[in-house]
Amino acid sequence: MEEFVDALRAGLGGPDPLFPELIGIDLDLRDADISAAPMENALLNSSRLDGVVARDASLAGAELGYATLSGADFSGATLYQADLHHATARAAVFRAANLARLNADDADLRDADxxxxxxxxxRFVGADLRGADLRGSDLGDWIDLRTAKVARTRFDGLVGVVRGPVDVGDSGRPHLLDGPELTAWFRDHDAPGLTVAGVGPPPSQDQTGAAG
Known part of the structure; x- marks a missing residue:
C-alpha cells in the first residue's frame, strides 16, 4: 500500500499509460495520505477511501461511483467533473474544493463540510445533504438539488439559482417544495439570495406597496 501511494504522489497519474494499472475498481485506500497526488480521471468506483487525506489532490474527472469516502478530507482538492453518484461521504470535508460540474446524484453527504x-x-439529484454545511460556497449560475434531502443543511448567505423540487422533510417522510414555496423556505433559513429555477426573486416591500 505504501508503495502504491508513493507512486501516486510521484506523479504516475493522469495521462500516463500506467495509470489504468495503478487505479482500479474496489481498491482499499482507507486512511491513506494522497495529498497533492495527481489522480485525474482515476477509476475508483466502489473503492474504500474512508478517512483518506486528499488535500489539494487533483481528481478532475475521477470516477468514484459507489465509493465510500466517509470522514475523508478533500480540502482544496479539484474534483471538477468528478462522478460521485451513489457514493457515501458522510462527514467528509470538501472545504474550498473545486466541485464544479460534480455529479453527486444519490450520494450520501450527510454532515459533510x-x-x-x-x-x-x-448535481446533487436525490442526494442526502442533511446536516451538510454549504456556507460560503459559490453556486455560480445554478446548482441542481432536485429531490435532494436538505433538512438541517446550512445555506446561510448563499446567492444563486437552485433547481427543485427539494426535500425539506426530516421525519423520514418526504416533504418536497418547489417554486415560490421553496424560495420562501430558503428565505426562512437565512438564504434569501437563493431563488428557484423558473421563479423570480420575491418582490421587495417597496414594489409590493407600489403594486397596491
Missing part, C-alpha cells in the same frame, strides 16, 4: 467550495453547475 462544503464550506467555500466551488459548486458551479454541480
Amino acid at each position: 462544503l464550506t467555500g467550495a466551488l459548486l458551479v453547475r454541480a
Whole structure:
C-alpha cells in the first residue's frame, strides 16, 4: 500500500499509460495520505477511501461511483467533473474544493463540510445533504438539488439559482417544495439570495406597496 501511494504522489497519474494499472475498481485506500497526488480521471468506483487525506489532490474527472469516502478530507482538492453518484461521504470535508460540474446524484453527504467550495453547475439529484454545511460556497449560475434531502443543511448567505423540487422533510417522510414555496423556505433559513429555477426573486416591500 505504501508503495502504491508513493507512486501516486510521484506523479504516475493522469495521462500516463500506467495509470489504468495503478487505479482500479474496489481498491482499499482507507486512511491513506494522497495529498497533492495527481489522480485525474482515476477509476475508483466502489473503492474504500474512508478517512483518506486528499488535500489539494487533483481528481478532475475521477470516477468514484459507489465509493465510500466517509470522514475523508478533500480540502482544496479539484474534483471538477468528478462522478460521485451513489457514493457515501458522510462527514467528509470538501472545504474550498473545486466541485464544479460534480455529479453527486444519490450520494450520501450527510454532515459533510462544503464550506467555500466551488459548486458551479454541480448535481446533487436525490442526494442526502442533511446536516451538510454549504456556507460560503459559490453556486455560480445554478446548482441542481432536485429531490435532494436538505433538512438541517446550512445555506446561510448563499446567492444563486437552485433547481427543485427539494426535500425539506426530516421525519423520514418526504416533504418536497418547489417554486415560490421553496424560495420562501430558503428565505426562512437565512438564504434569501437563493431563488428557484423558473421563479423570480420575491418582490421587495417597496414594489409590493407600489403594486397596491
